[in-house]
Amino acid sequence: xxxxxxxxxxxxxxxxxxxxxxxxxxxxxxxxxxNYPPILDLSYEKVQERKKESNYEEIKAVKxxxxxxxKLNMPKYYGFKCYMFNDEKIPYGQLPLIQHITKTHLIVxxxxxxxxxxxxxxxxxxxxxKDIEEVLVIEYNHYRRxxxxxxxxxxxxxRDKLLTSSICRQINRSLINNLSKTYAHLxxxxxxxxxxxxxxxxxxxxxxxxxxxxxxxGVKWREHTxxxxxxxxxxxxxxxxxxxxxxxxxxxxxxxxxAVNEDLKIPYFKYDPRVVGTITTHRHITNIPGFxxxxxxxxxxxxxxxxxxxxxxxxNDPLDNTESLHRQAxxxxxxxxxxxxxxxxxxxxxxxTYPLVTQSAIxxxxxxxxxxxQLNTILNHSKHVRENPKRNICWATxxxxxxxxxxxxxxVGFNDETLKMLIRYYANxxxxxxxxxxxxxxxxxxxxxxxxxxxxxxxxxxxxxxxxMANRPRYKEFYEVHHWEKIYKIDHQTRPNEARxxxxxxxxxxxxxxxxxxxxxxxxxxxxxxxPRNKGRYAKEYFP
Numbered sequence: 001x002x003x004x005x006x007x008x009x010x011x012x013x014x015x016x017x018x019x020x021x022x023x024x025x026x027x028x029x030x031x032x033x034x035n036y037p038p039i040l041d042l043s044y045e046k047v048q049e050r051k052k053e054s055n056y057e058e059i060k061a062v063k064x065x066x067x068x069x070x071k072l073n074m075p076k077y078y079g080f081k082c083y084m085f086n087d088e089k090i091p092y093g094q095l096p097l098i099q100h101i102t103k104t105h106l107i108v109x110x111x112x113x114x115x116x117x118x119x120x121x122x123x124x125x126x127x128x129x130k131d132i133e134e135v136l137v138i139e140y141n142h143y144r145r146x147x148x149x150x151x152x153x154x155x156x157x158x159r160d161k162l163l164t165s166s167i168c169r170q171i172n173r174s175l176i177n178n179l180s181k182t183y184a185h186l187x188x189x190x191x192x193x194x195x196x197x198x199x200x201x202x203x204x205x206x207x208x209x210x211x212x213x214x215x216x217x218g219v220k221w222r223e224h225t226x227x228x229x230x231x232x233x234x235x236x237x238x239x240x241x242x243x244x245x246x247x248x249x250x251x252x253x254x255x256x257x258x259a260v261n262e263d264l265k266i267p268y269f270k271y272d273p274r275v276v277g278t279i280t281t282h283r284h285i286t287n288i289p290g291f292x293x294x295x296x297x298x299x300x301x302x303x304x305x306x307x308x309x310x311x312x313x314x315x316n317d318p319l320d321n322t323e324s325l326h327r328q329a330x331x332x333x334x335x336x337x338x339x340x341x342x343x344x345x346x347x348x349x350x351x352x353t354y355p356l357v358t359q360s361a362i363x364x365x366x367x368x369x370x371x372x373x374q375l376n377t378i379l380n381h382s383k384h385v386r387e388n389p390k391r392n393i394c395w396a397t398x399x400x401x402x403x404x405x406x407x408x409x410x411x412v413g414f415n416d417e418t419l420k421m422l423i424r425y426y427a428n429x430x431x432x433x434x435x436x437x438x439x440x441x442x443x444x445x446x447x448x449x450x451x452x453x454x455x456x457x458x459x460x461x462x463x464x465x466x467x468x469m470a471n472r473p474r475y476k477e478f479y480e481v482h483h484w485e486k487i488y489k490i491d492h493q494t495r496p497n498e499a500r501x502x503x504x505x506x507x508x509x510x511x512x513x514x515x516x517x518x519x520x521x522x523x524x525x526x527x528x529x530x531x532p533r534n535k536g537r538y539a540k541e542y543f544p
Contacts, residue, residue, distance in 0.1 A: 064448050068342070072347060098327050189244050193241070195239060198335075213226050245295075259355070333358055368421075375392055521538065
């Protein structure tokens with residue numbers, strides 16, 4: 001047996017063993033009971049859930065309103081596939097779907113909630129009644145409108161909407177002029193006409209599309225999730241004839257704790273929204289409550305909406321008109337409050353911490369429907385569709401007439417009760433929420449991008465935010481698979497020798513392109529003279 005000769009300097013390469021004494025260790029590092037790290041579930045579903053929760057926390061930590069909206073749009077460069085809802089076209093039988101995706105319990109009564117019984121307006125009706133009657137007579141009989149003067153051939157729906165808008169503006173003017181003497185908060189309101197309202201949120205609980213099912217069946221460890229519900233992106237776009245905003249919010253109708261009540265039933269709609277007439281389109285996420293971030297009047301008080309779409313609507317269903325009005329009110333109220341909540345720092349992934357309230361009236365000038373909506377939660381995606389116990393509540397009244405007819409220049413059959421309900425809307429005084437942090441997820445010093453001192457960052461964020469909110473099309477259109485490619489290359493694979501250049505041939509998904517997957521703007525050499533030749537070619541970007 002031959003001996004192995006070791007090098008002389010081997011002792012220099014051996015690790016040095018140090019001896020420590022436990023006497024120098026800090027006793028605070030020890031506990032009486034052992035603390036073990038949490039045992040994480042390593043299944044595919046739980047790993048994905050933790051990734052999503054981590055992303056939600058990142059959105060919550062973003063400083064400003066605009067950056068949060070940019071962060072929400074970050075996963076999709078070409079926008080999300082959204083299910084679109086508006087007030088102009090209301091398909092038949094959509095009320096159960098709207099209740100499900102807005103998580104709203106509907107209460108229909110002859111009167112407004114008991115909260116309004118505390119507001120006594122009996123002494124004010126007689127003084128205001130004369131002004132309202134004068135408004136109605138002038139608007140119906142003594143005012144020639146533009147379409148009448150020019151004899152334009154417009155349809156009856158547009159004419160009714162035009163008349164309704166004019167009547168509501170004059171009623172609103174009369175009520176504010178008469179009631180501002182008694183209720184001081186009416187002197188400090190922001191009044192918007194034809195307000196732009198857009199609102200986005202995710203909703204779950206509906207059966208997955210067929211392409212999602214086929215994908216899940218193609219992955220062995222996801223076969224058991226074939227029929228699990230998927231999230232759907234919901235986008236509401238609408239307008240209100242008149243809206244009133246204040247600096248302070250309305251008080252809750254019921255305590256926030258009562259929103260967790262099993263008696264507040266909500267229909268569960270498990271089908272694809274397209275089965276009840278909903279259309280889809282690709283667009284960016286937009287949350288706009290009728291004003292831009294930074295406006296001090298950020299709480300909705302009251303909104304007026306038309307009901308002109310009911311003219312000529314005939315489905316031979318006596319309940320259709322009533323359900324259509326309820327559907328319109330639920331969407332308009334939820335959409336407005338959800339957009340306001342996004343301006344307060346909350347998102348569809350980060351739930352509100354206190355309730356928001358608004359009031360709505362749907363009318364054609366003669367027939368009125370009153371609604372009061374309390375937003376208790378905006379969390380309705382993924383597992384929260386079943387696990388979130390909170391419910392939004394909407395109180396509705398049946399249709400009520402303000403008057404019967406106008407005959408010989410006089411109002412016949414004026415209904416004082418209808419006017420009282422409308423006056424109570426204006427008399428409902430917004431108040432400060434004591435002890436409540438109204439914007440817990442926004443930075444204390446920088447709540448909007450205008451608060452940034454860096455000019456480049458402020459200008460970049462505002463430009464990017466306004467571009468997303470405008471939803472203008474991209475210079476390069478979204479990738480399209482042509483019909484002949486679907487037939488000959490995807491379904492039947494009859495061109496095997498052709499060069500593979502298309503994304504579907506390279507296992508690429510253009511829809512997964514992120515908002516920041518782009519080349520920054522180029523800075524010409526003449527505009528960067530102080531920098532080295534190969535430095536600073538591209539402008540800095542400030543994605544959150």
